[in-house]
Amino acid sequence: MACPNFKLNTGATIPAVGLGTWQSKPGEVKDAVEYALKEVGYRHIDCAWAYGNEKEVGAGIRASGVPRSDIFITSKLWCTYHRKVEECLDQTLANLGVDYLDLYLVHWPVPLNPNGNDPVFPKLPDGTRDIDWEWSIKDTWKQMEAVYKKGKVKAIGVSNFSEKKLEEMLPTAEIVPAVNQLEIHLWNPQHKLMDYLKSKGILPQAYSPLGSTNSPMLKDDDVTQYAQKYGLQPADILLGYLIAKDIVALPKSVTAARIKSNFTGALAAASKLTNEDITKLDAVAPGGKQKRFIAPPWGVDLGFDNWP
Numbered sequence: 001m002a003c004p005n006f007k008l009n010t011g012a013t014i015p016a017v018g019l020g021t022w023q024s025k026p027g028e029v030k031d032a033v034e035y036a037l038k039e040v041g042y043r044h045i046d047c048a049w050a051y052g053n054e055k056e057v058g059a060g061i062r063a064s065g066v067p068r069s070d071i072f073i074t075s076k077l078w079c080t081y082h083r084k085v086e087e088c089l090d091q092t093l094a095n096l097g098v099d100y101l102d103l104y105l106v107h108w109p110v111p112l113n114p115n116g117n118d119p120v121f122p123k124l125p126d127g128t129r130d131i132d133w134e135w136s137i138k139d140t141w142k143q144m145e146a147v148y149k150k151g152k153v154k155a156i157g158v159s160n161f162s163e164k165k166l167e168e169m170l171p172t173a174e175i176v177p178a179v180n181q182l183e184i185h186l187w188n189p190q191h192k193l194m195d196y197l198k199s200k201g202i203l204p205q206a207y208s209p210l211g212s213t214n215s216p217m218l219k220d221d222d223v224t225q226y227a228q229k230y231g232l233q234p235a236d237i238l239l240g241y242l243i244a245k246d247i248v249a250l251p252k253s254v255t256a257a258r259i260k261s262n263f264t265g266a267l268a269a270a271s272k273l274t275n276e277d278i279t280k281l282d283a284v285a286p287g288g289k290q291k292r293f294i295a296p297p298w299g300v301d302l303g304f305d306n307w308p
């Protein structure tokens with residue numbers, strides 16, 4: 001089954017399902033990427049500098065034999081590089097072994113001290129994160145626009161930006177972000193933020209669409225009922241729900257059978273779920289099941305509803 005595409009505000013297309021690589025360990029992720037591209041038909045891989053596995057992801061891409069131009073590759077600028085966007089991007093390009101990205105995202109709206117006590121998560125003596133208070137995300141975005149204009153990336157966007165954080169940046173932005181990648185799933189649907197993104201022409205992408213490791217969402221009553229009704233797996237319903245709502249789904253797996261079923265099952269579920277089903281699923285979180293699984297202790301208010 002061919003994967004449907006969504007459209008970015010650049011005019012480019014992006015496959016509705018991509019393979020997530022967060023927490024995919026070295027020693028596992030090369031095979032996962034190779035299998036997804038070569039055997040299943042994925043054409044979209046979601047990466048990040050901070051995942052620490054981009055060299056292996058690149059090896060998997062090359063081993064697949066699928067031409068670079070057929071694959072949509074995303075990566076993300078890490079927090080300690082907000083002052084030096086191109087430097088982080090160049091490391092990612094070298095690690096992946098590619099000469100451009102299809103999409104480059106600001107990973108979090110939190111600049112961290114680039115000269116702190118750790119290159120990834122610098123901390124202050126009291127154990128809190130060492131934030132670069134002097135730096136503004138408006139200036140990070142200017143540097144993102146510069147690498148876009150240079151042609152090193154075909155689109156730029158953000159990740160983990162609330163409406164409040166976008167509103168801090170948009171007044172001085174020359175280019176509207178193409179994408180906002182967020183924790184979006186049945187239990188954290190962020191309906192209000194989705195409406196806001198739509199009004200701005202920013203496409204939402206869902207990370208942890210299954211609820212991350214050992215997810216209780218796979219046992220959700222409504223999900224299991226729809227899975228039975230349509231002869232699919234719970235994971236398929238969770239992913240199909242997002243795609244049917246025009247949200248890019250980025251399920252992570254390093255298990256061949258799941259890599260395959262997440263792709264085919266998501267597309268099957270997206271085509272089977274009716275508008276009535278979607279309305280019912282939209283009501284699950286507001287009905288009392290709201291839950292966010294990923295909430296790092298940044299020590300700053302990111303402006304999200306339901307941040308624990």
Ligand code: A2P
Pocket residue numbers: 020207208209210211212213214218233235236250251252253254255258259261262
């Ligand atoms: P694994 O990589 O060992 O296959 P998310 O994409 O929401 O972050 O979820 C990723 C987690 O869900 C990983 O632990 C992954 O395990 C697991 N997972 C991925 N696909 C499925 C599936 N179809 N059914 C159950 N668990 C899955």
